[in-house]
Amino acid sequence: AQKVTQAQTEISVVEKEDVTLDCVYETRDTTYYLFWYKQPPSGELVFLIRRNSFDEQNEISGRYSWNFQKSTSSFNFTITASQVVDSAVYFCALRARAHSGAGSYQLTFGKGTKLSVIP
């Protein structure tokens, strides 16, 4: 079974603070993909990053960075110098085999972490 755990339900930080969102996953697949999505108050889901299981290099994109550690099955997301516009629910997701459909995959989402950045 595939599982994604985001233990932090809600986080509040003051603007300009750094914040790390945790994601721990479980899968028996040796090849898999991990994703982060952002859901702002407007409701749409915005793709942020994809990482495959063979690439453990950390990635930085502006104020965002991701730390993938296969040894601990974690894919954490850090926002540096947070801004009010970062306030959103952030979802971690795992590409996993679907319940049905040979060779088909589905995204299994964590429950999300609601980040509030206070001015």
Add this chain to the structure above:
Amino acid sequence: DSGVTQTPKHLITATGQRVTLRCSPRSGDLSVYWYQQSLDQGLQFLIQYYNGEERAKGNILERFSAQQFPDLHSELNLSSLELGDSALYFCASSALTGSYEQYFGPGTRLTVT
């Protein structure tokens, strides 16, 4: 803007009714996915279509069905609606059959009264 469109944006209906949600994928994407987001269940995968054919099923109720048409747009049909079906329904599309990055539409908020 992801390029995925969904209509309607909001839908209010009564229990026992049937509704159809519509989705147009990004240009060139052959795969369409449907998800349900509710407060208690979170984001749940419902079903996937690839180039008109059903490819994978998740936690989709028997009262729900979907299809993908030759022009690649997809419809999700929800029937015998219950209060618990109130949720945000997302459509997503991707270029490949696998779950490489999926691009999500703005969602349809369904309220069953």
